[in-house]
Amino acid sequence: MPSYETEADRINEQAVADLFEKKHGVRLEKIKPIYGLDYAGFKGAELTHFIEVKCRTFPKEKYETTVINAHKVLSAGRLMRTFERKTILVVRWTDFTGWCPFGEVGLWDMGMGGRNDRGDPNDRDLMVYIPNVRFQPL
DSSP states (O other): OOOOOOHHHHHHHHHHHHHHHHHTTTTEEEGGGGGSSEEEETTTTEEEEEEEEESSOOOGGGSSEEEEEHHHHHHHHHHHHHOOOEEEEEOOOOSOEEEEGGGGGGGGGEEEEOOOOSSSSEEEEEEEEEGGGGGOOO
Protein backbone atom coordinates (compact mmCIF):
# COMPACT_ATOMS: atom_id res chain seq x y z
CA MET A 1 0.00 0.00 0.00
CA PRO A 2 1.52 3.36 -0.98
CA SER A 3 2.28 6.06 1.57
CA TYR A 4 1.19 9.54 0.62
CA GLU A 5 2.79 11.29 3.60
CA THR A 6 5.39 13.82 2.49
CA GLU A 7 8.23 15.51 4.35
CA ALA A 8 6.09 18.67 4.44
CA ASP A 9 3.28 16.65 6.09
CA ARG A 10 5.71 15.42 8.77
CA ILE A 11 6.94 18.97 9.40
CA ASN A 12 3.35 20.25 9.74
CA GLU A 13 2.45 17.41 12.08
CA GLN A 14 5.49 18.13 14.24
CA ALA A 15 4.56 21.83 14.42
CA VAL A 16 1.13 20.86 15.77
CA ALA A 17 2.74 18.45 18.25
CA ASP A 18 5.08 21.22 19.42
CA LEU A 19 2.09 23.54 19.96
CA PHE A 20 0.23 20.84 21.91
CA GLU A 21 3.29 20.33 24.13
CA LYS A 22 3.52 24.04 24.85
CA LYS A 23 -0.20 24.51 25.57
CA HIS A 24 -0.70 21.37 27.68
CA GLY A 25 2.66 21.01 29.41
CA VAL A 26 3.34 17.51 28.12
CA ARG A 27 6.23 15.99 26.21
CA LEU A 28 5.18 14.12 23.06
CA GLU A 29 7.10 11.17 21.69
CA LYS A 30 6.41 9.78 18.22
CA ILE A 31 5.27 6.15 18.53
CA LYS A 32 5.43 3.24 16.11
CA PRO A 33 2.64 2.84 13.53
CA ILE A 34 1.55 -0.45 15.12
CA TYR A 35 -0.18 1.59 17.86
CA GLY A 36 -2.40 3.33 15.31
CA LEU A 37 -1.93 6.87 16.66
CA ASP A 38 0.91 9.35 16.26
CA TYR A 39 2.21 10.27 19.71
CA ALA A 40 2.41 9.26 23.36
CA GLY A 41 2.23 12.18 25.79
CA PHE A 42 4.21 12.29 29.03
CA LYS A 43 4.17 14.44 32.15
CA GLY A 44 7.55 13.68 33.60
CA ALA A 45 7.96 9.91 33.27
CA GLU A 46 4.19 9.20 33.40
CA LEU A 47 2.41 8.37 30.15
CA THR A 48 -0.81 10.42 30.22
CA HIS A 49 -2.12 10.68 26.63
CA PHE A 50 -2.17 9.08 23.21
CA ILE A 51 -2.60 11.62 20.42
CA GLU A 52 -3.48 11.57 16.73
CA VAL A 53 -2.60 14.68 14.71
CA LYS A 54 -4.26 15.69 11.44
CA CYS A 55 -3.39 18.72 9.31
CA ARG A 56 -6.02 19.98 6.90
CA THR A 57 -5.43 22.31 3.93
CA PHE A 58 -8.73 24.18 4.20
CA PRO A 59 -10.60 26.29 6.80
CA LYS A 60 -12.51 24.59 9.62
CA GLU A 61 -15.92 25.77 8.45
CA LYS A 62 -15.55 24.45 4.89
CA TYR A 63 -17.20 21.23 6.09
CA GLU A 64 -19.47 20.59 9.10
CA THR A 65 -17.54 17.48 10.11
CA THR A 66 -14.01 16.19 10.25
CA VAL A 67 -13.58 12.80 8.62
CA ILE A 68 -11.21 10.26 10.09
CA ASN A 69 -10.70 6.61 9.23
CA ALA A 70 -12.53 4.25 11.57
CA HIS A 71 -9.31 2.28 12.18
CA LYS A 72 -7.87 5.37 13.93
CA VAL A 73 -10.90 5.47 16.23
CA LEU A 74 -10.56 1.73 16.90
CA SER A 75 -6.89 2.22 17.76
CA ALA A 76 -7.72 5.10 20.08
CA GLY A 77 -10.41 3.06 21.85
CA ARG A 78 -8.10 0.09 22.25
CA LEU A 79 -5.33 2.25 23.74
CA MET A 80 -7.78 4.09 26.00
CA ARG A 81 -9.32 0.89 27.39
CA THR A 82 -6.14 -1.16 27.63
CA PHE A 83 -3.93 1.45 29.25
CA GLU A 84 -6.57 3.73 30.84
CA ARG A 85 -5.10 6.84 29.26
CA LYS A 86 -6.70 9.79 27.48
CA THR A 87 -6.80 9.58 23.70
CA ILE A 88 -7.08 12.84 21.80
CA LEU A 89 -7.52 13.93 18.20
CA VAL A 90 -5.81 17.22 17.35
CA VAL A 91 -6.66 18.86 14.02
CA ARG A 92 -5.04 21.91 12.45
CA TRP A 93 -7.09 23.61 9.78
CA THR A 94 -5.78 26.67 7.93
CA ASP A 95 -7.61 28.97 10.36
CA PHE A 96 -7.97 27.02 13.61
CA THR A 97 -6.28 24.32 15.68
CA GLY A 98 -8.45 22.28 18.01
CA TRP A 99 -8.70 19.03 19.90
CA CYS A 100 -11.40 16.54 20.72
CA PRO A 101 -11.33 13.49 23.01
CA PHE A 102 -11.80 10.17 21.26
CA GLY A 103 -13.98 9.17 24.24
CA GLU A 104 -16.98 10.87 22.58
CA VAL A 105 -16.92 8.35 19.73
CA GLY A 106 -20.40 6.97 20.42
CA LEU A 107 -21.79 10.37 19.49
CA TRP A 108 -20.31 10.39 15.99
CA ASP A 109 -21.79 9.21 12.70
CA MET A 110 -20.16 6.57 10.53
CA GLY A 111 -20.30 5.66 6.87
CA MET A 112 -18.29 4.71 3.82
CA GLY A 113 -16.15 7.50 2.51
CA GLY A 114 -12.69 8.81 1.95
CA ARG A 115 -10.79 10.28 -0.95
CA ASN A 116 -11.47 9.54 -4.58
CA ASP A 117 -9.04 11.93 -6.24
CA ARG A 118 -5.99 9.63 -6.30
CA GLY A 119 -7.43 6.57 -8.01
CA ASP A 120 -6.43 4.41 -5.04
CA PRO A 121 -9.18 1.98 -3.93
CA ASN A 122 -7.55 1.85 -0.48
CA ASP A 123 -8.57 5.49 0.06
CA ARG A 124 -12.19 4.36 0.50
CA ASP A 125 -13.07 2.81 3.85
CA LEU A 126 -15.29 3.05 6.90
CA MET A 127 -15.08 6.62 8.14
CA VAL A 128 -16.15 8.46 11.28
CA TYR A 129 -17.65 11.94 10.95
CA ILE A 130 -16.86 14.20 13.91
CA PRO A 131 -18.90 17.42 14.17
CA ASN A 132 -16.49 20.34 14.06
CA VAL A 133 -18.34 22.00 16.96
CA ARG A 134 -16.86 19.26 19.19
CA PHE A 135 -13.33 20.66 18.78
CA GLN A 136 -12.04 22.89 21.56
CA PRO A 137 -9.39 25.51 20.78
CA LEU A 138 -5.89 24.28 21.40
